[in-house]
Amino acid sequence: MNSTSRYALLTALGLAVAAVAPGAPAFAAKKEEKPSKPALKIGNEIRKPLGEADAAIKKKDVAAAEAALATARGLAKTPDEQFVVAQYSLNAAQVSGDQAKLSAALDALITAGEASGQLADDQRSQYYWFQGQFAYQAKNYTKAEASLQRAIAAGTPHADAYAILADAQSRNGKPGEAVATLQKVIDAKAAAGEAIPSEWYGRGADIASRAKLPNEFVRLTTAWLSAYPVKQNWHDSLFIYRQLGGLSGDVDLDMMRLARAAGALPLSAASNYIDYALAVYLKFPNEAVDVLNEGIAAGKLNASSSQNTREIISLSQPKIAADKASIPAAITAANGAKSSFKSVMTTADLLYGYKDYAKAAEFYKLALTKPGADAGQANFRLGLALALAGDKAGAKAAFDAVTSGAYAPLAAYAKVWAEKPATA
Structure with a gap:
């Protein structure tokens, strides 16, 4: 998120103000250009100190400018006069290089401008945008939130306004509103075919995870993965969701199967390889050994220093030959x-572990026809098998069939992966 400087502020707002010498015509509203803005009216008494302030600003004599403006401020009786004083004060603050003074002058300009009816929406969008940034930098998140909401309502062109607003809302203890702010602009930009910065998704996901909002987290991260399907994003999304969702048992195993399929497992901790192997080694020794060997090849595991790795391999490796030989009988029984x-699911999982994905898919489909079938689990595993077998359309249909329960979030992730495989 970008922050403003005093130079950027004055350049963007174009607030160099013409001199108002004694006897000069009253400020005009340029009715021909902006007929909705009322003409500024200032009294003769205030013109002298304003002229002195203008001359001092041009000489970069901040002390003299501030002294003249203090006099003018004391004479300003109407919102119009206060608005003109605030304009000059902003120019003086720019010369001073003092951001606190610049922020205070901008606050006064906004207040007087609203009261005098001198602010058009294009000005509001800029003024409140910078006011929000100043407040955010000063850690006044309540003020930042209010100002940025006004800037957005006035149509600010600064896309970062949404990201800063969301962060301010989060820091104000409103994580739900923060995520909603980001989701709203993400949805709008996606609908318009506009690119969305990766960090917006990441910030939203971080807010949702810290606030323990799993549904919002899944929605944001699946959109993130669709737009930026890199392996690191896959790793972060899946393994943070694993903790956020408190996954366990078969659902946890299938999350790790998805992470493995997406190429995200090598980016994770060594303990995840062990968790995966522990979940399968008693029933599917080949899958356990394969996973641990992948961990060793990835430099995550070392059989000589990891007792779990060493023991699971030593227990599982001798069983593989008989396990593989049992496949024909298992198919017949299924x-x-x-x-x-x-x-039937056990037979399908056995085939999946040996990477016979097309055959495994046949039995996941058969399992769905059996009484008491867990449709969510079977369809999810069917989708994984079909995707790995190269049937993307079939995989999508299987994942689409998982609409509720513990497997629905995993299916949402898996559908993105099937359509847009992870990149390096």
């Missing part, structure tokens, strides 16, 4: 009349 949802 196709038999006495097979159940669980037994």
Whole structure:
């Protein structure tokens, strides 16, 4: 998020003010250009100190300018006069280089400008935008939130206004509103076909995770992954969701299967490889050994120093030959009349572990026809198998079928992965 400087502020606002010498015509509103703005009216008494302030500003004599402005401020009786004083004060603050003075002068300009009816929406959008930035930099997040909301309502062209507003809302203890702010602008920009900065998604995801808002987190991160499908984003999204959602059992295992398929597992901690292997080694020794060997190849695990790695491999490796030899009998039994949802799923998982994804998909489909089928689990695993077998359309249909329950968030992630595989 960008922050402003005193130079950027005056350049953007174009607030160099013409001199108002004694006897000079009253400030005009340039009715021909902006007929909605009323003409400024200032009294003769205030013109002398304003002229002195103007001359001092041009000489960069800040002390003299401030002294003249203090006199003018004491004489200003109407919003119009206060507005003119504030304009000169802003120019004097620019010369001084004091951001606190610049911020105070801008506050006065906004207050007087609103009271005098001198602010058009294009000016509001700029004035409140900079006021919001000053407040944010000063850690006055309540003021920043209010100012940035006004800037956005006036149509500020600064896209960062939404990101800074969301951060201010979060710091004000309003994480739900912060996420909604980002989601609103993300949705609008996506609908318009405009690019959205990756850090917006990341900031929103961070706010949602810290506030323990899993639904918002999933919505933001799936959009993030669709726009920026890099492996690091996959890793962060899945493993933060793992903690946020308190995943356990089969759902946790399937999250790690997705992370592995997406290429995100090598970016994770060594403990995740161990968790994965522990979840499968008793029933699917080949899958456990494969996962641990991948961890070793990725430099995450070392069999000589990791007791878990060493023991799981030593227990599982000798079982693989018999396990593989059991596949034909398992297929026959799964196709038999006495097979159940669980037994067919076990056969499908066995085939999945040996990377026979197309055959595994056949049995996940069969499992869905069995009484008591867990449709969410079976469709999710079916989608993974089909995607890995190269059937993206079939995978999408399977993931689309998971609309509720613990597997729905995983299916939302997996659908993005099937459509846009992770990049380096």
